[in-house]
Amino acid sequence: MLNLCTLTSLFLLSATPLPREDGLRLQEDNIPAIVQALTLEEKATLVVGGGFKSMLSGFLGEKGVRVPGAAGTTRAIPRLGIPSIVLSDGPTGVRIEPTRKRDKDKTFYATAFPTGTILACSWNQEMVEQVGRAMGNEALEYGIDVLLGPGMNLMRNPLCGRNFEYYSEDPVLSGRMAAAMIRGIQSQGVGTSAKHFALNNQETNRAGNDARVDETTARELYLKGFEIAVKEAQPWTMMSSYNKLNGEYTQSNRWLLTEVLRDEWGFEGLVMTDWTGRRNTGRQIAAGNDLMEPGLKSQIRELVSQVKKGKLAEKDLDICVTRILELIVKTPTFKGYAYSESPDLQAHAKLAREAAADGIVLLKNEGTLPLPKTIQEVAVFGVAGYQTCIGGMGSGTVHAPYAIQIPQALQAASIRVSPSIQTVYENYLQKRVRKKRKASSMLGEAIPPEFALDAQALEEDRADMALFVIGRQAGEGGDRRLEDDFLLSDIERKNLEAVTTAYHRAGKKVIVVLNIGGVIETASWKDLADAIVVDWQPGQEGAAALVDILTGTVNPSGRLAMTFPIDYFDIPSSANFPYDSQGKGSMNTFRKVRDRGRRNVDFTEYAEGMAVGYRYFNRTGAPVSYPFGFGLSYTEFTRSEIQQAEESDGSVIVCVTVKNTGHAPGKEVVMVYGDGVLKGFAKTKRLEPGETETVCIRIAPYLRPRSFLMVS
Numbered sequence: 135m136l137n138l139c140t141l142t143s144l145f146l147l148s149a150t151p152l153p154r155e156d157g158l159r160l161q162e163d164n165i166p167a168i169v170q171a172l173t174l175e176e177k178a179t180l181v182v183g184g185g186f187k188s189m190l191s192g193f194l195g196e197k198g199v200r201v202p203g204a205a206g207t208t209r210a211i212p213r214l215g216i217p218s219i220v221l222s223d224g225p226t227g228v229r230i231e232p233t234r235k236r237d238k239d240k241t242f243y244a245t246a247f248p249t250g251t252i253l254a255c256s257w258n259q260e261m262v263e264q265v266g267r268a269m270g271n272e273a274l275e276y277g278i279d280v281l282l283g284p285g286m287n288l289m290r291n292p293l294c295g296r297n298f299e300y301y302s303e304d305p306v307l308s309g310r311m312a313a314a315m316i317r318g319i320q321s322q323g324v325g326t327s328a329k330h331f332a333l334n335n336q337e338t339n340r341a342g343n344d345a346r347v348d349e350t351t352a353r354e355l356y357l358k359g360f361e362i363a364v365k366e367a368q369p370w371t372m373m374s375s376y377n378k379l380n381g382e383y384t385q386s387n388r389w390l391l392t393e394v395l396r397d398e399w400g401f402e403g404l405v406m407t408d409w410t411g412r413r414n415t416g417r418q419i420a421a422g423n424d425l426m427e428p429g430l431k432s433q434i435r436e437l438v439s440q441v442k443k444g445k446l447a448e449k450d451l452d453i454c455v456t457r458i459l460e461l462i463v464k465t466p467t468f469k470g471y472a473y474s475e476s477p478d479l480q481a482h483a484k485l486a487r488e489a490a491a492d493g494i495v496l497l498k499n500e501g502t503l504p505l506p507k508t509i510q511e512v513a514v515f516g517v518a519g520y521q522t523c524i525g526g527m528g529s530g531t532v533h534a535p536y537a538i539q540i541p542q543a544l545q546a547a548s549i550r551v552s553p554s555i556q557t558v559y560e561n562y563l564q565k566r567v568r569k570k571r572k573a574s575s576m577l578g579e580a581i582p583p584e585f586a587l588d589a590q591a592l593e594e595d596r597a598d599m600a601l602f603v604i605g606r607q608a609g610e611g612g613d614r615r616l617e618d619d620f621l622l623s624d625i626e627r628k629n630l631e632a633v634t635t636a637y638h639r640a641g642k643k644v645i646v647v648l649n650i651g652g653v654i655e656t657a658s659w660k661d662l663a664d665a666i667v668v669d670w671q672p673g674q675e676g677a678a679a680l681v682d683i684l685t686g687t688v689n690p691s692g693r694l695a696m697t698f699p700i701d702y703f704d705i706p707s708s709a710n711f712p713y714d715s716q717g718k719g720s721m722n723t724f725r726k727v728r729d730r731g732r733r734n735v736d737f738t739e740y741a742e743g744m745a746v747g748y749r750y751f752n753r754t755g756a757p758v759s760y761p762f763g764f765g766l767s768y769t770e771f772t773r774s775e776i777q778q779a780e781e782s783d784g785s786v787i788v789c790v791t792v793k794n795t796g797h798a799p800g801k802e803v804v805m806v807y808g809d810g811v812l813k814g815f816a817k818t819k820r821l822e823p824g825e826t827e828t829v830c831i832r833i834a835p836y837l838r839p840r841s842f843l844m845v846s
């Protein structure tokens with residue numbers, strides 16, 4: 135990768151004399167004149183990103199880099215007043231280098247917000263929009279013009295390594311969450327990039343995999359969320375994915391990027407490639423892919439030559455250049471915004487805690503939660519209990535200033551942590567850190583493997599209750615495996631059995647906490663637990679949010695955004711997904727991808743069609759461990775009859791009154807289904823016992839079903 139950069143940087147643009155354009159400078163209202171004034175070389179320069187300098191500034195040095203660690207830039211054309219703008223990951227918060235050599239006295243940490251999955255489980259669009267506003271504000275204050283998110287691919291299969299960044303197995307939930315996030319971020323005057331468009335549903339061989347899918351399934355499932363996000367929130371940009379769609383790279387797929395995205399849906403922004411390297415750049419431009427990221431200088435030369443040889447129409451290049459200029463004039467950089475480099479991290483941390491608590495899902499509760507006052511000491515089991523996994527790995531990582539740990543959060547709530555158990559785990563973690571250099575935080579941290587608990591430790595433990603934390607890490611560049619990941623490892627299973635046996639024998643309870651980025655198997659062990667709480671990968675304040683739920687300070691109101699199957703092979707897509715990929719074989723982004731015809735690696739048949747998630751299980755009645763939309767509360771709600779009305783534009787408004795009939799304050803999620811699939815949803819405010827709220831859900835004409843059925 136570095137060699138390629140070094141080599142290509144030796145290439146210099148041919149020194150064509152520039153036309154004299156005295157005084158012409160880019161403005162919001164003179165884009166056509168600027169396009170006319172640009173030379174062919176300059177046009178090609180504008181559509182090719184500025185390379186790896188910012189992203190690799192930790193290795194290459196910070197010289198000439200405005201925001202170290204930002205994923206990419208565009209190239210400036212100073213003679214026409216066209217600045218370079220800065221693009222930065224990502225979907226769970228701003229990912230830039232937290233320290234700088236040139237500014238040693240300052241830090242540049244960003245808030246690690248709850249990941250996409252837990253946000254979606256909140257079903258709370260207002261909350262997600264608020265998180266978006268805070269993320270957008272951090273981007274703005276760190277000098278960033280476009281935040282590269284939201285990640286919004288559909289969760290086709292639970293083993294996709296990047297599911298933590300994504301929202302749901304349902305396109306309406308994904309699309310609405312993405313729209314809320316986009317509105318929030320863009321309200322701050324910075325752009326977003328809805329990604330990865332489209333059908334990027336596996337990480338294995340992501341740069342070469344051909345997603346083979348029929349058009350109805352593509353439109354109704356995999357594109358629908360993007361359609362909603364475009365129609366409801368107009369992201370400034372979209373990111374075309376690495377993979378192919380039915381034989382053509384999405385990045386050079388004119389049907390996808392122009393006919394569907396622009397002509398049908400009315401997308402007004404720009405499309406950039408995912409961080410790809412060079413393919414056929416002219417073909418990408420002609421398809422409607424406006425910006426090549428991260429951008430190699432050889433792509434500039436390639437474009438110039440393709441236009442000169444008549445292989446690429448200059449007017450197609452002009453269209454892309456125009457879109458780039460239209461983006462640039464909207465940015466804080468163009469407007470000369472004086473960013474502070476000190477966003478209000480304290481206020482955002484508070485929001486991160488609230489948002490995490492809103493998405494935590496209570497799966498099981500047999501008279502265990504909220505914790506009674508008699509519980510004074512809790513024993514925390516599991517490595518992730520002491521090294522919480524706040525987010526996944528890869529570009530979705532955020533360099534957070536800190537991560538609250540569960541013991542710390544329990545103590546802050548005046549609950550003691552069993553010292554004997556804590557010592558066992560802390561000794562183990564200390565040894566591991568000493569043995570193995572700590573994983574770089576650049577791409578996120580792995581969780582060390584579990585070890586077998588010895589009986590002695592359990593005997594010395596005197597806690598009133600046990601918290602058994604099961605942690606999972608995954609991320610960009612690899613899919614999850616079945617063994618020791620979707621399934622509990624033998625050690626985890628034995629430890630869980632040992633802890634539950636010891637506690638139950640003593641008449642004490644065990645709460646299992648799932649600190650996971652994607653679905654795991656629960657059916658075979660859930661009977662052992664007295665309560666199960668999914669706190670997902672909840673961001674830097676997640677442990678505090680978890681304790682808010684355990685103590686009842688916050689009533690759980692999260693609902694599953696995806697199905698938890700009984701067996702992995704119950705899922706139709708399991709027949710066509712690389713579940714035994716060993717997490718390998720996908721980081722070939724910059725190498726030439728050779729199609730060896732390997733099933734589920736070089737191509738993947740979406741043979742299950744629409745039978746994804748609850749669509750399959752509801753239709754067939756096949757049993758699941760926990761269904762889509764499931765989540766318990768500490769209170770109860772009733773709902774009135776549905777009121778349905780039609781608006782003049784063909785939208786349907788569905789209203790229902792929700793009443794808290796239980797004894798604790800809490801929020802309730804209302805879901806509207808039509809033709810058997812989710813059509814809309816809303817979350818109430820926090821209702822006191824006895825309080826009511828009428829929620830109204832608007833269903834746009836393009837989502838309108840034939841029949842409605844209200845469920846919760």
Ligand code: BGC
Pocket residue numbers: 205223224282329408409529610
């Ligand atoms: C990821 C994108 C990310 C980009 C820039 C790629 O590898 O797929 O999601 O925005 O890198 O970091």
